[in-house]
Amino acid sequence: MIQVMIVEDDPMVREINSKFLKRVEGFALYKAVSNLDDAKKYVLANKLDLILLDVYLPKENGLDFLKWIRGQEINIDIILITADKSIERIQEAFRYGVVDYLIKPFNFERFKEALLQFKGRYDKFKENDVIEQQDLDKLIASQNTGVSRQEDDFAKGFNKYTYKAIWDEIEKNNGKDFTAEELAEKLGIARVTIRRYLEYMEKENKVDKSVEYGKVGRPQYKYHKFNKIF
Structure with a gap:
Protein backbone atom coordinates (compact mmCIF):
# COMPACT_ATOMS: atom_id res chain seq x y z
CA MET A 1 0.00 0.00 0.00
CA ASN A 128 13.51 -5.01 -9.39
CA ASP A 129 17.02 -4.22 -8.20
CA VAL A 130 18.26 -3.37 -11.71
CA ILE A 131 16.58 -2.45 -14.98
CA GLU A 132 17.70 -2.63 -18.61
CA GLN A 133 17.80 0.48 -20.80
CA GLN A 134 14.99 -0.66 -23.08
CA ASP A 135 12.71 -1.37 -20.14
CA LEU A 136 13.56 1.98 -18.56
CA ASP A 137 12.83 3.77 -21.85
CA LYS A 138 9.42 2.11 -22.01
CA LEU A 139 8.71 3.08 -18.42
CA ILE A 140 9.68 6.73 -19.00
CA ALA A 141 7.62 6.89 -22.18
CA SER A 142 4.58 5.37 -20.47
CA GLN A 143 4.81 7.90 -17.63
CA ASN A 144 4.71 10.77 -20.11
CA THR A 145 2.19 9.37 -22.56
CA GLY A 146 -0.16 7.42 -20.29
CA VAL A 147 -3.77 7.82 -21.36
CA SER A 148 -6.90 7.59 -19.28
CA ARG A 149 -9.43 4.96 -20.30
CA GLN A 150 -11.98 7.75 -20.43
CA GLU A 151 -10.12 9.54 -23.22
CA ASP A 152 -11.70 7.59 -26.07
CA ASP A 153 -11.98 10.76 -28.11
CA PHE A 154 -8.20 11.22 -28.25
CA ALA A 155 -5.52 9.26 -30.09
CA LYS A 156 -4.54 6.02 -28.40
CA GLY A 157 -1.21 6.22 -26.61
CA PHE A 158 -1.27 9.99 -26.19
CA ASN A 159 -2.17 12.14 -23.21
CA LYS A 160 -4.38 15.14 -23.95
CA TYR A 161 -2.80 17.19 -21.14
CA THR A 162 0.72 16.57 -22.43
CA TYR A 163 -0.46 17.32 -25.98
CA LYS A 164 -1.96 20.64 -24.86
CA ALA A 165 1.16 21.65 -22.91
CA ILE A 166 3.36 21.01 -25.96
CA TRP A 167 0.99 22.76 -28.37
CA ASP A 168 0.63 25.79 -26.08
CA GLU A 169 4.42 26.12 -25.96
CA ILE A 170 4.62 25.87 -29.77
CA GLU A 171 2.07 28.66 -30.14
CA LYS A 172 4.09 30.86 -27.77
CA ASN A 173 7.05 30.47 -30.13
CA ASN A 174 5.50 32.99 -32.57
CA GLY A 175 6.23 30.96 -35.69
CA LYS A 176 9.96 30.57 -35.03
CA ASP A 177 11.78 27.31 -35.72
CA PHE A 178 12.35 25.04 -32.72
CA THR A 179 13.75 21.62 -31.89
CA ALA A 180 12.40 18.75 -29.80
CA GLU A 181 15.30 19.28 -27.42
CA GLU A 182 14.33 22.92 -26.84
CA LEU A 183 10.73 21.96 -26.04
CA ALA A 184 11.89 19.18 -23.75
CA GLU A 185 14.05 21.60 -21.75
CA LYS A 186 11.27 24.20 -21.45
CA LEU A 187 8.56 21.74 -20.42
CA GLY A 188 10.58 19.22 -18.43
CA ILE A 189 9.30 16.37 -20.62
CA ALA A 190 11.49 13.59 -22.03
CA ARG A 191 12.82 14.25 -25.55
CA VAL A 192 11.57 10.91 -26.83
CA THR A 193 8.06 11.88 -25.71
CA ILE A 194 8.27 15.32 -27.32
CA ARG A 195 9.32 13.72 -30.61
CA ARG A 196 6.34 11.35 -30.57
CA TYR A 197 3.92 14.21 -30.11
CA LEU A 198 5.62 16.29 -32.80
CA GLU A 199 5.37 13.36 -35.22
CA TYR A 200 1.67 13.13 -34.43
CA MET A 201 1.22 16.90 -34.94
CA GLU A 202 3.09 16.60 -38.24
CA LYS A 203 0.54 14.04 -39.41
CA GLU A 204 -2.18 16.47 -38.36
CA ASN A 205 -0.49 19.13 -40.54
CA LYS A 206 -0.03 21.36 -37.52
CA VAL A 207 3.77 21.43 -37.70
CA ASP A 208 6.34 20.88 -40.42
CA LYS A 209 9.80 19.37 -40.09
CA SER A 210 13.04 20.22 -41.86
CA VAL A 211 16.56 18.85 -41.62
CA GLU A 212 19.57 21.04 -40.88
CA TYR A 213 22.97 19.55 -41.67
CA GLY A 214 25.94 20.79 -39.67
CA LYS A 215 29.61 20.36 -40.36
CA VAL A 216 29.94 17.63 -37.76
CA GLY A 217 27.63 15.32 -35.89
CA ARG A 218 24.14 14.15 -36.72
CA PRO A 219 21.67 16.26 -38.73
CA GLN A 220 19.30 18.32 -36.57
CA TYR A 221 15.55 18.26 -37.06
CA LYS A 222 13.81 21.60 -36.78
CA TYR A 223 10.09 22.19 -36.59
CA HIS A 224 7.80 25.12 -37.17
CA LYS A 225 4.09 25.73 -36.87
CA PHE A 226 2.08 25.96 -40.07
CA ASN A 227 0.76 29.47 -40.65
CA LYS A 228 -2.86 28.45 -41.03
CA ILE A 229 -5.93 28.04 -38.84
CA PHE A 230 -6.85 24.59 -37.59
Missing part, protein backbone atom coordinates in the same frame (compact mmCIF):
# COMPACT_ATOMS: atom_id res chain seq x y z
CA ILE A 2 1.40 3.39 -1.02
CA GLN A 3 1.39 5.75 1.97
CA VAL A 4 0.29 9.30 1.18
CA MET A 5 0.26 12.65 2.96
CA ILE A 6 -1.84 15.60 1.76
CA VAL A 7 -0.60 19.15 2.42
CA GLU A 8 -3.48 21.57 1.75
CA ASP A 9 -4.71 24.54 3.78
CA ASP A 10 -8.23 24.71 2.32
CA PRO A 11 -10.43 22.28 4.34
CA MET A 12 -12.83 21.72 1.44
CA VAL A 13 -10.08 20.98 -1.08
CA ARG A 14 -8.32 18.77 1.48
CA GLU A 15 -11.52 16.77 1.94
CA ILE A 16 -12.08 16.43 -1.81
CA ASN A 17 -8.53 15.23 -2.40
CA SER A 18 -8.86 12.79 0.49
CA LYS A 19 -12.04 11.34 -1.02
CA PHE A 20 -10.43 11.16 -4.46
CA LEU A 21 -7.48 9.28 -2.97
CA LYS A 22 -9.74 6.71 -1.32
CA ARG A 23 -11.23 5.91 -4.73
CA VAL A 24 -7.87 4.85 -6.19
CA GLU A 25 -6.82 1.31 -5.33
CA GLY A 26 -3.38 0.81 -3.82
CA PHE A 27 -3.16 4.13 -1.96
CA ALA A 28 -3.79 4.98 1.70
CA LEU A 29 -4.06 8.41 3.31
CA TYR A 30 -1.83 8.45 6.38
CA LYS A 31 -2.00 12.15 7.18
CA ALA A 32 -3.60 15.39 5.97
CA VAL A 33 -2.10 18.65 7.25
CA SER A 34 -2.73 22.34 6.61
CA ASN A 35 0.74 23.83 7.11
CA LEU A 36 4.40 23.10 6.48
CA ASP A 37 5.46 22.88 10.13
CA ASP A 38 3.14 19.92 10.69
CA ALA A 39 4.20 18.44 7.37
CA LYS A 40 7.90 18.56 8.30
CA LYS A 41 7.27 17.01 11.71
CA TYR A 42 5.29 14.15 10.20
CA VAL A 43 7.82 13.52 7.44
CA LEU A 44 10.68 13.32 9.92
CA ALA A 45 8.81 10.89 12.18
CA ASN A 46 7.14 8.62 9.60
CA LYS A 47 7.86 6.68 6.42
CA LEU A 48 5.88 8.04 3.48
CA ASP A 49 5.90 7.25 -0.23
CA LEU A 50 4.05 10.19 -1.76
CA ILE A 51 2.98 13.73 -0.87
CA LEU A 52 0.16 15.63 -2.58
CA LEU A 53 1.44 19.16 -2.06
CA ASP A 54 -0.28 22.50 -2.50
CA VAL A 55 1.92 25.45 -3.48
CA TYR A 56 0.00 28.39 -2.06
CA LEU A 57 -0.32 28.11 1.72
CA PRO A 58 -0.90 31.00 4.18
CA LYS A 59 2.44 32.84 4.42
CA GLU A 60 4.16 29.70 3.09
CA ASN A 61 5.13 28.19 -0.24
CA GLY A 62 4.93 24.49 -1.00
CA LEU A 63 8.00 24.73 -3.23
CA ASP A 64 10.05 25.68 -0.18
CA PHE A 65 8.91 22.42 1.41
CA LEU A 66 9.86 20.53 -1.74
CA LYS A 67 13.33 22.07 -1.65
CA TRP A 68 13.64 21.28 2.06
CA ILE A 69 12.83 17.62 1.42
CA ARG A 70 15.47 17.43 -1.31
CA GLY A 71 17.98 19.20 0.93
CA GLN A 72 17.30 16.71 3.72
CA GLU A 73 17.73 13.85 1.20
CA ILE A 74 14.41 12.36 2.24
CA ASN A 75 13.18 9.76 -0.24
CA ILE A 76 9.61 10.86 -0.88
CA ASP A 77 7.94 11.51 -4.23
CA ILE A 78 5.75 14.57 -4.69
CA ILE A 79 2.81 15.56 -6.88
CA LEU A 80 2.11 19.29 -6.85
CA ILE A 81 -1.51 20.42 -6.78
CA THR A 82 -1.86 24.15 -7.40
CA ALA A 83 -3.63 26.94 -9.25
CA ASP A 84 -0.25 28.31 -10.42
CA LYS A 85 -0.03 27.98 -14.22
CA SER A 86 3.22 29.86 -14.74
CA ILE A 87 5.83 28.08 -16.84
CA GLU A 88 8.55 29.35 -14.50
CA ARG A 89 6.91 27.68 -11.50
CA ILE A 90 6.24 24.46 -13.43
CA GLN A 91 9.84 24.27 -14.63
CA GLU A 92 11.13 24.86 -11.11
CA ALA A 93 8.89 22.10 -9.77
CA PHE A 94 10.12 19.53 -12.28
CA ARG A 95 13.74 20.53 -11.71
CA TYR A 96 13.26 19.62 -8.07
CA GLY A 97 11.85 16.27 -9.04
CA VAL A 98 8.04 16.35 -8.79
CA VAL A 99 6.45 13.39 -10.55
CA ASP A 100 3.38 15.31 -11.74
CA TYR A 101 1.80 18.77 -11.64
CA LEU A 102 -1.98 19.12 -11.31
CA ILE A 103 -3.49 22.53 -12.03
CA LYS A 104 -6.64 23.42 -10.11
CA PRO A 105 -9.41 22.84 -10.86
CA PHE A 106 -8.99 19.28 -12.13
CA ASN A 107 -11.33 16.31 -12.39
CA PHE A 108 -11.08 12.91 -10.76
CA GLU A 109 -9.89 11.21 -13.95
CA ARG A 110 -6.82 13.45 -14.16
CA PHE A 111 -6.15 12.90 -10.45
CA LYS A 112 -6.49 9.14 -10.88
CA GLU A 113 -4.22 9.19 -13.93
CA ALA A 114 -1.46 10.92 -11.98
CA LEU A 115 -1.66 8.37 -9.16
CA LEU A 116 -1.77 5.33 -11.44
CA GLN A 117 1.21 6.54 -13.45
CA PHE A 118 3.11 7.01 -10.22
CA LYS A 119 2.04 3.55 -9.00
CA GLY A 120 3.23 1.94 -12.23
CA ARG A 121 6.74 3.31 -11.74
CA TYR A 122 6.69 2.68 -7.97
CA ASP A 123 5.75 -0.98 -8.42
CA LYS A 124 8.30 -1.51 -11.19
CA PHE A 125 11.16 -0.12 -9.12
CA LYS A 126 10.07 -2.02 -6.02
CA GLU A 127 10.02 -5.33 -7.88
Whole structure:
Protein backbone atom coordinates (compact mmCIF):
# COMPACT_ATOMS: atom_id res chain seq x y z
CA MET A 1 0.00 0.00 0.00
CA ILE A 2 1.40 3.39 -1.02
CA GLN A 3 1.39 5.75 1.97
CA VAL A 4 0.29 9.30 1.18
CA MET A 5 0.26 12.65 2.96
CA ILE A 6 -1.84 15.60 1.76
CA VAL A 7 -0.60 19.15 2.42
CA GLU A 8 -3.48 21.57 1.75
CA ASP A 9 -4.71 24.54 3.78
CA ASP A 10 -8.23 24.71 2.32
CA PRO A 11 -10.43 22.28 4.34
CA MET A 12 -12.83 21.72 1.44
CA VAL A 13 -10.08 20.98 -1.08
CA ARG A 14 -8.32 18.77 1.48
CA GLU A 15 -11.52 16.77 1.94
CA ILE A 16 -12.08 16.43 -1.81
CA ASN A 17 -8.53 15.23 -2.40
CA SER A 18 -8.86 12.79 0.49
CA LYS A 19 -12.04 11.34 -1.02
CA PHE A 20 -10.43 11.16 -4.46
CA LEU A 21 -7.48 9.28 -2.97
CA LYS A 22 -9.74 6.71 -1.32
CA ARG A 23 -11.23 5.91 -4.73
CA VAL A 24 -7.87 4.85 -6.19
CA GLU A 25 -6.82 1.31 -5.33
CA GLY A 26 -3.38 0.81 -3.82
CA PHE A 27 -3.16 4.13 -1.96
CA ALA A 28 -3.79 4.98 1.70
CA LEU A 29 -4.06 8.41 3.31
CA TYR A 30 -1.83 8.45 6.38
CA LYS A 31 -2.00 12.15 7.18
CA ALA A 32 -3.60 15.39 5.97
CA VAL A 33 -2.10 18.65 7.25
CA SER A 34 -2.73 22.34 6.61
CA ASN A 35 0.74 23.83 7.11
CA LEU A 36 4.40 23.10 6.48
CA ASP A 37 5.46 22.88 10.13
CA ASP A 38 3.14 19.92 10.69
CA ALA A 39 4.20 18.44 7.37
CA LYS A 40 7.90 18.56 8.30
CA LYS A 41 7.27 17.01 11.71
CA TYR A 42 5.29 14.15 10.20
CA VAL A 43 7.82 13.52 7.44
CA LEU A 44 10.68 13.32 9.92
CA ALA A 45 8.81 10.89 12.18
CA ASN A 46 7.14 8.62 9.60
CA LYS A 47 7.86 6.68 6.42
CA LEU A 48 5.88 8.04 3.48
CA ASP A 49 5.90 7.25 -0.23
CA LEU A 50 4.05 10.19 -1.76
CA ILE A 51 2.98 13.73 -0.87
CA LEU A 52 0.16 15.63 -2.58
CA LEU A 53 1.44 19.16 -2.06
CA ASP A 54 -0.28 22.50 -2.50
CA VAL A 55 1.92 25.45 -3.48
CA TYR A 56 0.00 28.39 -2.06
CA LEU A 57 -0.32 28.11 1.72
CA PRO A 58 -0.90 31.00 4.18
CA LYS A 59 2.44 32.84 4.42
CA GLU A 60 4.16 29.70 3.09
CA ASN A 61 5.13 28.19 -0.24
CA GLY A 62 4.93 24.49 -1.00
CA LEU A 63 8.00 24.73 -3.23
CA ASP A 64 10.05 25.68 -0.18
CA PHE A 65 8.91 22.42 1.41
CA LEU A 66 9.86 20.53 -1.74
CA LYS A 67 13.33 22.07 -1.65
CA TRP A 68 13.64 21.28 2.06
CA ILE A 69 12.83 17.62 1.42
CA ARG A 70 15.47 17.43 -1.31
CA GLY A 71 17.98 19.20 0.93
CA GLN A 72 17.30 16.71 3.72
CA GLU A 73 17.73 13.85 1.20
CA ILE A 74 14.41 12.36 2.24
CA ASN A 75 13.18 9.76 -0.24
CA ILE A 76 9.61 10.86 -0.88
CA ASP A 77 7.94 11.51 -4.23
CA ILE A 78 5.75 14.57 -4.69
CA ILE A 79 2.81 15.56 -6.88
CA LEU A 80 2.11 19.29 -6.85
CA ILE A 81 -1.51 20.42 -6.78
CA THR A 82 -1.86 24.15 -7.40
CA ALA A 83 -3.63 26.94 -9.25
CA ASP A 84 -0.25 28.31 -10.42
CA LYS A 85 -0.03 27.98 -14.22
CA SER A 86 3.22 29.86 -14.74
CA ILE A 87 5.83 28.08 -16.84
CA GLU A 88 8.55 29.35 -14.50
CA ARG A 89 6.91 27.68 -11.50
CA ILE A 90 6.24 24.46 -13.43
CA GLN A 91 9.84 24.27 -14.63
CA GLU A 92 11.13 24.86 -11.11
CA ALA A 93 8.89 22.10 -9.77
CA PHE A 94 10.12 19.53 -12.28
CA ARG A 95 13.74 20.53 -11.71
CA TYR A 96 13.26 19.62 -8.07
CA GLY A 97 11.85 16.27 -9.04
CA VAL A 98 8.04 16.35 -8.79
CA VAL A 99 6.45 13.39 -10.55
CA ASP A 100 3.38 15.31 -11.74
CA TYR A 101 1.80 18.77 -11.64
CA LEU A 102 -1.98 19.12 -11.31
CA ILE A 103 -3.49 22.53 -12.03
CA LYS A 104 -6.64 23.42 -10.11
CA PRO A 105 -9.41 22.84 -10.86
CA PHE A 106 -8.99 19.28 -12.13
CA ASN A 107 -11.33 16.31 -12.39
CA PHE A 108 -11.08 12.91 -10.76
CA GLU A 109 -9.89 11.21 -13.95
CA ARG A 110 -6.82 13.45 -14.16
CA PHE A 111 -6.15 12.90 -10.45
CA LYS A 112 -6.49 9.14 -10.88
CA GLU A 113 -4.22 9.19 -13.93
CA ALA A 114 -1.46 10.92 -11.98
CA LEU A 115 -1.66 8.37 -9.16
CA LEU A 116 -1.77 5.33 -11.44
CA GLN A 117 1.21 6.54 -13.45
CA PHE A 118 3.11 7.01 -10.22
CA LYS A 119 2.04 3.55 -9.00
CA GLY A 120 3.23 1.94 -12.23
CA ARG A 121 6.74 3.31 -11.74
CA TYR A 122 6.69 2.68 -7.97
CA ASP A 123 5.75 -0.98 -8.42
CA LYS A 124 8.30 -1.51 -11.19
CA PHE A 125 11.16 -0.12 -9.12
CA LYS A 126 10.07 -2.02 -6.02
CA GLU A 127 10.02 -5.33 -7.88
CA ASN A 128 13.51 -5.01 -9.39
CA ASP A 129 17.02 -4.22 -8.20
CA VAL A 130 18.26 -3.37 -11.71
CA ILE A 131 16.58 -2.45 -14.98
CA GLU A 132 17.70 -2.63 -18.61
CA GLN A 133 17.80 0.48 -20.80
CA GLN A 134 14.99 -0.66 -23.08
CA ASP A 135 12.71 -1.37 -20.14
CA LEU A 136 13.56 1.98 -18.56
CA ASP A 137 12.83 3.77 -21.85
CA LYS A 138 9.42 2.11 -22.01
CA LEU A 139 8.71 3.08 -18.42
CA ILE A 140 9.68 6.73 -19.00
CA ALA A 141 7.62 6.89 -22.18
CA SER A 142 4.58 5.37 -20.47
CA GLN A 143 4.81 7.90 -17.63
CA ASN A 144 4.71 10.77 -20.11
CA THR A 145 2.19 9.37 -22.56
CA GLY A 146 -0.16 7.42 -20.29
CA VAL A 147 -3.77 7.82 -21.36
CA SER A 148 -6.90 7.59 -19.28
CA ARG A 149 -9.43 4.96 -20.30
CA GLN A 150 -11.98 7.75 -20.43
CA GLU A 151 -10.12 9.54 -23.22
CA ASP A 152 -11.70 7.59 -26.07
CA ASP A 153 -11.98 10.76 -28.11
CA PHE A 154 -8.20 11.22 -28.25
CA ALA A 155 -5.52 9.26 -30.09
CA LYS A 156 -4.54 6.02 -28.40
CA GLY A 157 -1.21 6.22 -26.61
CA PHE A 158 -1.27 9.99 -26.19
CA ASN A 159 -2.17 12.14 -23.21
CA LYS A 160 -4.38 15.14 -23.95
CA TYR A 161 -2.80 17.19 -21.14
CA THR A 162 0.72 16.57 -22.43
CA TYR A 163 -0.46 17.32 -25.98
CA LYS A 164 -1.96 20.64 -24.86
CA ALA A 165 1.16 21.65 -22.91
CA ILE A 166 3.36 21.01 -25.96
CA TRP A 167 0.99 22.76 -28.37
CA ASP A 168 0.63 25.79 -26.08
CA GLU A 169 4.42 26.12 -25.96
CA ILE A 170 4.62 25.87 -29.77
CA GLU A 171 2.07 28.66 -30.14
CA LYS A 172 4.09 30.86 -27.77
CA ASN A 173 7.05 30.47 -30.13
CA ASN A 174 5.50 32.99 -32.57
CA GLY A 175 6.23 30.96 -35.69
CA LYS A 176 9.96 30.57 -35.03
CA ASP A 177 11.78 27.31 -35.72
CA PHE A 178 12.35 25.04 -32.72
CA THR A 179 13.75 21.62 -31.89
CA ALA A 180 12.40 18.75 -29.80
CA GLU A 181 15.30 19.28 -27.42
CA GLU A 182 14.33 22.92 -26.84
CA LEU A 183 10.73 21.96 -26.04
CA ALA A 184 11.89 19.18 -23.75
CA GLU A 185 14.05 21.60 -21.75
CA LYS A 186 11.27 24.20 -21.45
CA LEU A 187 8.56 21.74 -20.42
CA GLY A 188 10.58 19.22 -18.43
CA ILE A 189 9.30 16.37 -20.62
CA ALA A 190 11.49 13.59 -22.03
CA ARG A 191 12.82 14.25 -25.55
CA VAL A 192 11.57 10.91 -26.83
CA THR A 193 8.06 11.88 -25.71
CA ILE A 194 8.27 15.32 -27.32
CA ARG A 195 9.32 13.72 -30.61
CA ARG A 196 6.34 11.35 -30.57
CA TYR A 197 3.92 14.21 -30.11
CA LEU A 198 5.62 16.29 -32.80
CA GLU A 199 5.37 13.36 -35.22
CA TYR A 200 1.67 13.13 -34.43
CA MET A 201 1.22 16.90 -34.94
CA GLU A 202 3.09 16.60 -38.24
CA LYS A 203 0.54 14.04 -39.41
CA GLU A 204 -2.18 16.47 -38.36
CA ASN A 205 -0.49 19.13 -40.54
CA LYS A 206 -0.03 21.36 -37.52
CA VAL A 207 3.77 21.43 -37.70
CA ASP A 208 6.34 20.88 -40.42
CA LYS A 209 9.80 19.37 -40.09
CA SER A 210 13.04 20.22 -41.86
CA VAL A 211 16.56 18.85 -41.62
CA GLU A 212 19.57 21.04 -40.88
CA TYR A 213 22.97 19.55 -41.67
CA GLY A 214 25.94 20.79 -39.67
CA LYS A 215 29.61 20.36 -40.36
CA VAL A 216 29.94 17.63 -37.76
CA GLY A 217 27.63 15.32 -35.89
CA ARG A 218 24.14 14.15 -36.72
CA PRO A 219 21.67 16.26 -38.73
CA GLN A 220 19.30 18.32 -36.57
CA TYR A 221 15.55 18.26 -37.06
CA LYS A 222 13.81 21.60 -36.78
CA TYR A 223 10.09 22.19 -36.59
CA HIS A 224 7.80 25.12 -37.17
CA LYS A 225 4.09 25.73 -36.87
CA PHE A 226 2.08 25.96 -40.07
CA ASN A 227 0.76 29.47 -40.65
CA LYS A 228 -2.86 28.45 -41.03
CA ILE A 229 -5.93 28.04 -38.84
CA PHE A 230 -6.85 24.59 -37.59
